Amino acid sequence: MQAENSLSDKYNIPVPRYTSYPTVPSWKEGIDITSWKEGFSRQFIAGNASDGISLYVHLPFCESLCIYCGCTKRITTNHSVEETYIQAVLAEWEIYRSLMAGPPVIRELHLGGGTPTFFSPGNLSRLIEGILKGAVLHAQHSFSLEGHPNNTCREHLDVLYALGFRRISYGVQDTNEEVQRLIHRIQPFENVQRATGDAREAGFTSVNFDLIYGLPGQSPDRLHRTIAQSLTLRPDRVAFYSYAHVPQVSCNQRLIDEKLLPSAPEKLSLYNKGRAIFMGHGYTDIGMDHFSLPTDELYHAWKAGDLHRNFMGYTVQKSSLLLGLGLSAISDTGDAYGQNSKSLTDYYRAISAGVPAIRKGYFLQEEDKVFRRHILDIACMGQTTLLPAWSSLLEEWTIPQLRALERDGLVSLHENEVKLTETGRPFLRHVCKAFDLHLLRSERARGNATGVCRPAFAASI
Template sequence: MEVSLDLLKKYDVPVPRYTSYPTVMSWEENLDQEKWKSFLIKRFNECNEKEGISLYLHLPFCEKLCTFCGCNRKISNTHDVEEEYILALQKEWDIYRALFSQKPILREIHIGGGTPTFFSPNNLKRIFEHIFKDSIVPQNPEYSFEGHPNNTTYEHLKTLFDLGFHRVSFGMQDSNPAIQTVINRIQPQENVIQVVKWAREIGYESVNLDLVYGLPLQTLERMEKTIQDALEIKPDRIAFYSYAHVPWTSKVQRLFDENDLPKANEKILLYQLGRKLFTENGYEDIGMDHFALPTDLMVKTRNEGKLHRNFMGYTVQQTGLLLGLGVSSISDAFYGFAQNEKTIHDYYARIQSGHLAVFKGYFLSETDQSMRKYILDIACNGKTEFQEKDLELLKKFSFPILKELEKDQFINWNEKGLQITALGLHFLRNICRAFDLKTVGTTKTFSRAI
């Protein structure tokens, strides 16, 4: 479905990506560690035997600084840093593991960064052999990692595959040399082609490519060439991310000449071009920047109403506990969130003292839990049902917003619930905002919706 430029402009406003609710900006520092531990143990006991748990490992090191990146990363020209970080990760896991009364069932794992493939294959193996030795790896686990095409080797892919990782995501970003230069990520297209070829030879079930629109010097012509380069590889999934220009939180983005960034109306056209080309080539729009071939498990899971969303983005598993390891990692225990220290120095200090590295977080009220459910339902399933106990609050806060969204034909709704239309799929973040009681009136903190 074509979307009018007027609608895209109207709803291209700063809004969260809703990988959590409440969003991180609402969290508080000096988190009560004992309270966090109690909720963590409670949640583990509720869900481990039933569905298992998820792990996220943050490996922050990169060999070069990509100037578009907003991730927590540490630039290093030496790989000597791997050893100290591995020991800290292992100790952090041991601290958590001591809290659990039984072996964790590791249903889902994702490795992000930084650049996970900065670490040698053998060191990655060491990390997971330590974690697996006192855990249960179930049948058909969902293990994935992010790889940099420039430094991911055949050995990386084979080692992680043998450990149970069958999904991989490669950051392609943009294939144009001029754009690669300005974002300081020189990455020949043959490197992307090679790592995808290796992954398929080894037996990976799903390969994702990350593309970014809205980067400096991007034009419609250049964007189309990048997309065609990606389509020739035919990945199982494509994440088509909007470049989030947030120099107030990511200082490295101040290295850009903002005059080189596409204007708002130009960026909208880049998005429209990408979505058109993906859907014309057989990819289904999952929502919130994600596209997948009909044969991919993500589409099947979405169609069955079982898609989930957390700090790793969309996932096909719905474990009740996500445990984050490593600097800046975030854990979700349903009743609360906790984030690790954001600097390597502070992270090491906490772990070496024998304490958890969490410093910031949030404990959810019953109202928070209700609003989170509505937001997750909308983001993952395109519909939600309202609970009677929430109606008074919804009538006051959400229903006026829903009336406006209905006028623009994004939703069909009544006091029992709502259903997103095909047009509304383009504006999931805006629809979710109708149930966000925490970020009213904020603007600069978030990236724009388009």
């Protein structure tokens, strides 16, 4: 097995996060809306009664710009935008309700952003009540949201708890004042303490912290203090994300001084230091940068082999239909992906015309579904079984990749069984890549050009 730094250098290439397969770069602009609607209705009929549906609602507004952020957002302090946006999202929901053969059984609902708590408690209540009107709640339903520690108030939490929300994720990122200044996110740790305490007092049963390694100005000592401070609040989950510096995609990242970013070996060292601290404090490495306490349902799902992964990340819910509402939101019918417009003007125009705001997507072939299953199995369970019926494709594309990963100690390959090793956990995305035929074919077409072009562990969409 190669030394850690050698592996860091070798695998210092951009790899997707695999919240979908095929990944977004393979999707096409201007998909057939009629086919999309037909597929949505077909999947609703097939899975609504038994599995229920998952809903993701994108609330894109923020009062200030965090320059590391790669999400779709709109910066404003004008809260009058809330009304127009809520009306549009509820109108979009009605467009999809017209494609449903009966009341939707809602199994999962997540508010993402942007900053969902940019919206007033009253407006969030009106939005959720509008979505739930006439719907049925699945017996195992789960509601969650992302909150900003600076503006999440007790009224937000009380209102959302009364509507069924039990899990909240706070973007902590880094607690060092200098790092916060460099990324334009000034957030006193006292605000994190207050928001966490308020959530638990309101009745929320799971609190997640998002922390980021690889930010400008981070050092081992600063990161250690950030993690140590954060763990004093004992979050039930931690998402320990790699900062992906992609200024060619996210314009605001051009404001970051690249000289202040850690090198690839330094970044891997930050990850390993953080992972060791989490593990030493009783957290389990679930995979793909996620850590969980044994008391959290995410851990139980991981132990039982019931973990699932979609555009919301890891989830304990396995509904067969994911509907994304709002600007840039992504939907998954099982047979197709669709992403809404990233332009507010175009989004509002489509909804006003009574049509889905889908502007980009992909219709899956049988090959895509098979290799998506392998990627999901590796990401969620750390293992997968190769199917003999697909042996020719596996032998051409995947087996050579797996053999190379096995030589580096990242996987074990025995007959048709592939298993992730402990050494391979930090390189989970690279193992998933062995099943990414779209990316592998693209690399071969480019002459297998996989040189270093981003920091280690950087991820495309």
